[in-house]
Amino acid sequence: MNTRRLIAFALGLLLLAVMDGCNTTTAGGGTGGTGMVAVVSRGTVSSIGSIWVNGVEYDTTGALLTLADGSTQIDTTGTAGGTVLREGMVVTVSGTHNGATGQADSVSYSRTLVGPITALTTQTGAPAVVTSMTVLGQTVVIDAISGFTRLDPVSWTPAPGDWVEVSGFGLVSGQLHASYARQLLSHGELEMDGVVTAVDTGSFNFTINGATIVQPPVGYGLSPALEGSYVAVAGVAGTTVHIVMSAAPEIKNPELGGDTDEEAEVEGVVSAAPVAGEFVLAGQRVVVDANTQYSGGLAADVVGGVTVEAEGTLGMDGRLYAGEITFKDAVEIEAVIGTYDGVAQTFTLLGLGGLVVSVDDALTTIAAPLVLADGVPVKVRGRMITGGAADVLATKIETGDAAAVQLQGKLDSVTADRSSFTVLGVPVAVTGSLVFELDGSAVDAVTFFDRVLPGQLIEVDGIYSGAVVDWSNVVLEQ
Structure with a gap:
């Protein structure tokens, strides 16, 4: 039993003693009835103040911090988020949480790469956007369009000769997808x-x-x-x-290294599709089975190059036995390109309102022999982005069916009278011909939206009637 668990056990006994002395009863749920359980979690810092990792806000007060140079310090004031820990850094947190908030016992940040930039690739546009840099022979993908890559300082425009510190995820291509890139004004090795x-x-x-x-x-x-x-x-x-x-x-050892049966979470890029129910995610072996739940996609969508978060428990063998896989690239669209802008590298889709898809030279795979142009049917997989000129960043584009239309994404909203709903920002009218399906059975719109709430993944299918989409069915993806 490690020190953290001894402390948690002692605190649990103390809490039980206090409760007993006060003749108080509480609902159970984790150590000491607080719902807090031990966890080890690796992912990007998505927000600061405290630090948010894999959707959980961790208080770092008293936590042991291990920094990029190997030095350690105690966060005595709980202000590491925004000072030594920045948005985009890939960190490993050990501590406790209840699914929403947590207490970090330790936070470890290890940078992936330090060196001078020898070359840059830019994407055409006004202004031109840096999409990748070469450092020590390694191609580092800079995802500026979606904001996935956090530049530090934000005003920095990378240039050849600049020294950079990079944190991120390895891609199937062998490239490094930077989540954090910091300009180094002074450097060592x-x-x-x-x-x-x-x-x-x-x-x-x-x-x-x-x-x-x-x-x-x-x-x-x-x-x-x-x-x-x-x-x-x-x-x-x-x-x-x-x-x-x-x-x-x-x-x-790139694996998490927590205790047996400890809760574990890891975010990263899938190296290859599961073989015998096992795949590698950011260096961590992950096991899935018939009980694994999928959010934002299906089991068949776990393939090389897809970004996911795996949650589960650690086994004696160091594997993470996943209870849930959450897809970060949850959007799928099949439609015909309306207007393609080769300079901005964006396109609209026929019949889908103002939905705009962006193409990134470094992050988007276009299946040969497909050439993007007005009127070309495409299948798009990607992720939603905010704050830019586009709504979806495409990660993969291949040839689609010229007659078929499909939207898969999170339900945005539903009108109070159930007469319409939006998905991926596209409004869909509820008509008498639109079939709703739950668990393999047809239901009416009221029943469907009583169960399906905004944020859940749905698929809407239809066909073209000229430039207009006739929607035919809506399915909850599970």
Whole structure:
């Protein structure tokens, strides 16, 4: 039993004693009847003040903070959020929570990459937007369109020669999707964390993430067995390699490392579709079964490249046994392109009002031989974005059916009289021909919307009648 659990156990006994002394009864729910349970959670800091990670607000007062340089400090004032911890940083929190709020015992931040920018890619537009940067041979995707990448400072415009600290998630392509990128006005050594993808048994040089070439210290021989390991390296720039290491590589375990049966949450990019009910998410092995619930998608949607959050418990074997998988890329659309703007790289969709889809050079995969143009039928998978010129950022686009229309997304709103509803910002009128389906059975609109509330995932299907959509059925996605 670790220190955190001993403390929680002691507090629980104290609480029970106080309750007994006061002859008070409470509803149960977790240690001491508070509903708080031990948890280890890894994800991006989505908001600060306290820190919000995977939808939970954690108080960091008294928490042990481990910073990027390995130093530690105690947050005595509860003000780490916004000072040493910033929005976009990928952190691991250990503590307790009740699903909405929590108390952090420790928060660990480990940056993924430190080095100078050697090249930039920009997307055309006014103004041009940086979509990726090259650092130590690694392509770092900058998701400025959706705001996923937090630049620090916000006024910084990345330029070649700037030193940068990056935190983020590895993509299936081998690229790094930055959730946090900070300009470094002063710096020390080059740093890189990642998976060893090749070892040269002659020179003992090795490659991280298929891109960054590393030379070990003199006299340090590497075994080919290092291939596949997750390592952290540091050093200086070489003439023929990206990094000449100053010390031996540190082999890390990318898994959460909590206690058996402890609640666990991890956010990241799926490496590949599950095999025998198991997949890897941000270095963590995740197991799914018939009891796993899916929010924002279906089991079949868990494929390589999809961003999800897995929640469950840790097993003795270190695997996360998932009770729920939540999709961050929950939007699916099938329709015909109305107007395509090749400069802004956005398009509207015929019959879907003002819904605008954005294309990102680094984040959007367009299935060949598809070419985006007015009148082209497409299938789009993506995620909702706010505060920009577009409503949806496409992550994948392929050829669609010219006659079919489909909207899958979270229900926005329903009128009080159940005469219409909106999904993805598109209004849909409830007509006598529109069929609503729950659990495989047809129901009326009142019954459907008594059960289905705004925020739940639904699918609306229809066909084109000229430039107008005739909606035919609505289904709750479960």
